[in-house]
Amino acid sequence: MIKKKNKMKRPDAATSIELYRTMLRIRLAEQKITEVYPTDKIQSPIHLSVGQEAIAAGVCGALAHGDHVHGTYRGHAFYIAKGGDMKRMFAELYGKDTGCARGKGGSMHLADPDAGLMSCSAIVASTIPVATGDAYASSRQGRKRVVVSVFGDGAIDEGVFFESVNFAVLKKLPIIYVLENNWYAIHSKVPERRKQLDLYRVAEGLGLTGEKFDGNDASTVYNAASAAVASIRKGGGPRLLEFTAYRWHEHVGPGVDFHESYRRKNEQALAQKNDPLKLAKADLTKRCKVKPELFAQWEAELRREVDEAVDFAEKSPFPTVENLFQDVYAESL
Amino acid sequence: MTKRMKYGEAIRTALFHAMEHDPKVFVFGLGVDDHRAIFGSLTGLAEKFGPERVFDTPISEAAMTGVAVGAAVNGLKPVHVHIRSDFLYLAMDQLFNIAAKWRYMFGGRMNVPLVVRAVIGRSWGQGAQHSQSLQSFFMHVPGWKVVMPTTPADAQGLTLAAINDPNPVFILEHRLLYDIVGDVPDPPVAAPLGKAYIRRAGKDLTIVANSYMVVESLKAAEFLETQGISAEVVDPVSLVPLDRETIVASVRKTGRLIVVDTSWTACGVSAEIAAIAAERAFDCLKQPVRRLGMQPTPCPVSKPLENAFYPSARTIAMEAFSMLGRAFPDVNVPVLTSTFKGPF
Numbered sequence: 001m002i003k004k005k006n007k008m009k010r011p012d013a014a015t016s017i018e019l020y021r022t023m024l025r026i027r028l029a030e031q032k033i034t035e036v037y038p039t040d041k042i043q044s045p046i047h048l049s050v051g052q053e054a055i056a057a058g059v060c061g062a063l064a065h066g067d068h069v070h071g072t073y074r075g076h077a078f079y080i081a082k083g084g085d086m087k088r089m090f091a092e093l094y095g096k097d098t099g100c101a102r103g104k105g106g107s108m109h110l111a112d113p114d115a116g117l118m119s120c121s122a123i124v125a126s127t128i129p130v131a132t133g134d135a136y137a138s139s140r141q142g143r144k145r146v147v148v149s150v151f152g153d154g155a156i157d158e159g160v161f162f163e164s165v166n167f168a169v170l171k172k173l174p175i176i177y178v179l180e181n182n183w184y185a186i187h188s189k190v191p192e193r194r195k196q197l198d199l200y201r202v203a204e205g206l207g208l209t210g211e212k213f214d215g216n217d218a219s220t221v222y223n224a225a226s227a228a229v230a231s232i233r234k235g236g237g238p239r240l241l242e243f244t245a246y247r248w249h250e251h252v253g254p255g256v257d258f259h260e261s262y263r264r265k266n267e268q269a270l271a272q273k274n275d276p277l278k279l280a281k282a283d284l285t286k287r288c289k290v291k292p293e294l295f296a297q298w299e300a301e302l303r304r305e306v307d308e309a310v311d312f313a314e315k316s317p318f319p320t321v322e323n324l325f326q327d328v329y330a331e332s333l
Numbered sequence: 334m335t336k337r338m339k340y341g342e343a344i345r346t347a348l349f350h351a352m353e354h355d356p357k358v359f360v361f362g363l364g365v366d367d368h369r370a371i372f373g374s375l376t377g378l379a380e381k382f383g384p385e386r387v388f389d390t391p392i393s394e395a396a397m398t399g400v401a402v403g404a405a406v407n408g409l410k411p412v413h414v415h416i417r418s419d420f421l422y423l424a425m426d427q428l429f430n431i432a433a434k435w436r437y438m439f440g441g442r443m444n445v446p447l448v449v450r451a452v453i454g455r456s457w458g459q460g461a462q463h464s465q466s467l468q469s470f471f472m473h474v475p476g477w478k479v480v481m482p483t484t485p486a487d488a489q490g491l492t493l494a495a496i497n498d499p500n501p502v503f504i505l506e507h508r509l510l511y512d513i514v515g516d517v518p519d520p521p522v523a524a525p526l527g528k529a530y531i532r533r534a535g536k537d538l539t540i541v542a543n544s545y546m547v548v549e550s551l552k553a554a555e556f557l558e559t560q561g562i563s564a565e566v567v568d569p570v571s572l573v574p575l576d577r578e579t580i581v582a583s584v585r586k587t588g589r590l591i592v593v594d595t596s597w598t599a600c601g602v603s604a605e606i607a608a609i610a611a612e613r614a615f616d617c618l619k620q621p622v623r624r625l626g627m628q629p630t631p632c633p634v635s636k637p638l639e640n641a642f643y644p645s646a647r648t649i650a651m652e653a654f655s656m657l658g659r660a661f662p663d664v665n666v667p668v669l670t671s672t673f674k675g676p677f
Contacts, residue, residue, distance in 0.1 A: 101440030111439040118406065119439065123430045129396040130431060133403020140359075140385065140409060160426070170391065175389030247428075327441030330476050330499035331573040333527070 010219045011317025013288040015061065019215035019218040019279045022057035025302050026077045027277055028085065032306045033076070033093065034254035041314070045104040051248035054276035055180050056081035058221025059148060060240075062229050067146045068116045068138075070131035073108035075120035078150055084112035086305060090313035098316040102323065114143075124185075125151055125158035125174075128177070130163040135175035135238075143174050146232050150178045154185030156202050157193055162168045165238070169207045170235040177208075179240065180215065181233045182247040187262040200242035208240050216274040219283065246271035336519040341511045343485035344374040344450075347492035348412065350521040352382050355410065357387040358496060361397070362414030362450075371416055371452070372511045379628040379655040394420050397429035398449075402435065405447040405633055410496060418505060419465045420450035432501045433476025450492075451594065453507045455545070458639070461631035466596035468543075471503045472572050472605065478502040478526060479572040481544040481595075483616075485515035487570055490524025497523055507595060513620040522600050525573035535565035538589035538653055540607050541656055544594040549669060552646035556666050557653055562652060569608065572602060580606060581613045588619040593644050622651050645669070 010016065030048045049056065056077035060069065063082070071078040079089055080153055085100060092099030093107050100112050108122040110310065118134060121127045131149035138145045155161055156179065168175050183190055190197060200210030214223045221243055228239040248271055250257040258268035272278075284290040325332065338346070352358045359382075365371060366379035366387050379387040392399045394415070401411040415421055421428065423675070428449075435445045456465040471479045478500055482488040497503035532547055533554050542550040547568045554564040567583050571574055584590050590610050592603040603624040610622050625644040632640055647666040654661045 042581055044580065070403075078608045099440065101438060101442070104440050105438045109444065112541055113439075118443075119435075123426055126399070126426055126431055129427060130403040130406070132396065133400035133405075134407050135403070136400055137404040137407035137409045140404075141407075160393075160395045160399065163391065163393030165400065167393065167396055167400060217652020252476065327437045329478070330444050 008220070008223060010283070010287065011222050016219065016280070016284055016288060017224065017290070019057045019222055020063050020277070020284055021298055021302065022061065022081050023053040023218060023277050023280060024298060025057060025305070026053045026080050028299070028302050028306050029080060029089075030076055030307070032310060036310065037254040039167070041252060042107070043095065044093070044108070045073075045252045046093070046254065047109045047252050048249040048254070049074055051275070052180060052182060052245040054218040054280070055178065055215045055222050055243045056243060057148070058218045058304070059176075061222050062225035063116070063146065063148065065116060066144070067148070068118050068131070068134050069148045070118050070127040070134065070156075071110070071120040071150045072124075072127065072152060073120060074152070075108070075110045075124045079110045079112065079117050079120070080191045082112070082117040082151035084110065084117045086309040087312040088112065090309040091316045094313040094316070095318065096313055096316035097319040097323065098312070103319050104327070116210055125155035125160050127151075128155065128161050129164045131323040132168050132173060135168065135173035138174050139171065143235070145174070146229050147151070148178055149173045149175060150180065152173055152185065153181040153183065153190055153199060154188075156199060157185070161205070162206065163205045165208055165240070166206045170240040174232045175238045176225065176232065177238065177240040179210070179242040180245055181242055182245045184247060184251065184262070186251045187211060189262070200240060204241055208238055210240035210242055212242040212244070215245040216276050216279060218276055218280050246274060271320065307333055322327060334519045335516040337483055337509060337514055338517050339373075340485045340488050340510050340513050340515075341372045341374040343489035343515075343517045344492050344506070345376060345378070346517065346519070347489045347496075348375065348378060349381070351493060351496045352378070357408060358410045358412065359444065360412045360414060361388050361390050363390055363392060364416055365389060365414050367502035371414055373652070374511075374549065385526050394423035395427050396423040399431060399450075401447050402427065402432050402445055405445045406435065406443050410446050410448075412448045412450060412496065415449070415451040417454045417463050421449070421451055421467055429474045433474050436500070437476065445501050446499050448495045448504065449501070449502040450506060453544070455506060455508060455643070458634040458636075459632070460634045465629075465631040466505065468505050468572055469596055469601040472602060473600070476501065477573060479505070480526065480570060481505045481507070481572065483510065483544055483547045483568050483570060484510050485513060485517045487524060489521050491526065491570070493521055493523035494526050502526075502662050505544065505585055509545045509595050510548070513548070517613065527571045527576055529567055529569045529571070529579035531565060531578035531579070532568050533564070533566040535563040536587060538562045538591065538656060539565045539567060539587045540591045540593060540649065541545070541567045541569065542593040542603065543572070545562075545594045546595050546644060549644060549646045550593055550649055552667055552669055553653065556646065560662060562653055562657060569606075577609055577613065577631045581611060584610050584614040585616040585617045588617050589656055590618070591623045591625065591649065591656065593649055594624075594626045595631060598624045599629065601626060620656050623656060625649060625652060
């Protein structure tokens with residue numbers, strides 16, 4: 001029941017351009033990560049969102065600066081889309097003192113509270129209740145912000161997802177649960193983990209009716225998220241949005257693994273056909289009359305931004321050993 | 334000014350005080366607004382501060398712990414209450430992967446001013462799953478502060494200190510302490526976190542005990558005195574941060590150490606304190622350190638088995654005699670009788 005509305009009202013040109021640029025920024029940053037990775041300068045696991053950029057761009061495009069996002073170990077895309085500092089992200093991946101978590105978190109624990117990207121965690125589903133508590137605080141503080149909880153299809157196997165949704169429905173919290181369905185929990189397919197495959201319906205018994213959308217199309221994602229945000233700003237309760245997507249890379253690491261036995265037969269072709277950047281570029285070309293030169297200009301500009309971030313990370317100092325002991329507690333014990 | 338009151342009432346005064354002075358403080362957990370009010374420690378709170386700030390929750394320990402973290406990170410001060418500490422096992426991920434690591438893992442940019450109150454439900458046949466004492470878990474993982482208030486004054490002072498603290502703080506309350514009466518500051522005052530108390534001075538041996546085991550140890554020390562043995566009873570009260578200096582000074586003075594914990598000995602608080610003595614007072618030890626805790630079994634229900642499961646004034650006194658190389662006298666050791674009756 002994918003709501004692929006051909007006649008849907010597409011976002012205006014400025015918004016569509018912004019969505020495209022956000023996706024390109026994510027794509028180029030992650031491509032750079034795969035280039036750097038073999039040098040062993042990034043010494044920690046990385047989980048890439050290539051192929052899934054439309055969800056981060058579309059959802060964050062619908063949010064205000066003061067809204068909050070809690071994500072997962074596959075966190076680069078939402079970090080960048082929410083406006084997280086690119087230089088500090090690369091420095092974090094390099095384990096440098098200038099990183100967004102001073103090198104303590106790495107790729108799986110990105111956060112930039114100044115940008116509203118509040119947390120990413122390496123434990124599946126573990127930020128869902130925290131996001132719910134963030135929304136509870138918002139609700140107590142006059143609903144001053146909308147909170148987005150992002151997780152994958154594997155996370156709805158965890159009990160804490162249901163516990164959290166129940167509480168959010170009970171208290172009518174200003175939260176959007178964003179389910180990125182890329183069909184795999186590591187290598188385990190959705191049908192190997194559950195009988196009922198309409199994931200957006202998973203919380204119906206708790207009183208939360210979800211919706212499912214094509215997550216490859218940034219405009220669709222943006223529209224769905226904007227509608228959910230508008231409903232919550234008007235005082236509505238929680239929403240659950242499922243977005244389908246293709247994960248181009250292996251679960252963890254820089255490789256592309258469409259050839260592996262766990263993948264569906266035609267998956268690479270489908271993924272390429274549904275490439276969010278390709279779809280958005282075609283739309284911008286046709287509908288907004290964007291010229292090839294402008295695409296090239298954006299790409300050059302964003303490549304420069306990524307290169308500068310890498311340069312910043314490379315030149316930044318590592319934390320000193322004294323740093324090991326800092327920030328376990330707010331004060332030193 | 335001080336006022337005499339019970340342990341539960343002392344907690345209540347701290348919460349009233351904190352909630353009156355800081356609208357960010359809220360109290361939630363299963364049963365916090367019911368007629369029982371967590372052994373009276375929350376009586377009148379829901380009426381005074383309303384359902385926005387004092388509320389019952391779904392039976393979802395994991396998510397509710399995460400909710401507390403999310404609220405704490407975003408400007409509120411949650412006090413999450415568990416009438417049985419055993420249920421915290423359901424929230425292990427949120428307690429230790431999330432709350433304990435949040436500040437560090439995100440580079441010190443956010444604090445988690447969260448308080449978790451949990452009650453040890455010992456006695457009246459509570460059995461294997463309603464009697465556990467989880468301080469060692471919390472002490473093991475960096476990120477949590479851990480306190481076990483013994484007296485009503487501790488209960489008030491440490492509850493306030495925990496709420497004022499910018500870190501996650503675990504308060505473990507022993508149910509058998511709720512009937513204890515003591516002098517408590519009025520108006521309430523926060524007590525320092527990380528300060529141990531010498532509950533009784535002595536010279537022949539040091540007993541380091543926590544929570545309800547302090548009560549048993551004091552009873553033992555009273556008896557030992559009648560037998561010519563002078564025991565010093567040290568109560569750490571705060572396990573993280575731990576006042577090592579007070580413990581080490583006492584051990585260096587007496588040269589003998591018995592550690593009595595409300596939980597199991599393996600990898601526990603008693604092991605940690607014994608290690609501290611070995612590391613920092615080895616040259617003064619006249620005897621190997623002794624440890625007492627729950628027997629290495631789950632807690633049984635049957636009364637004779639349950640009695641054998643826990644340390645008591647008698648077993649503590651016996652340990653002291655053994656340590657001093659004296660035969661245990663053929664006299665009755667006073668037994669502590671709890672007025673506590675179940676079934677809850």
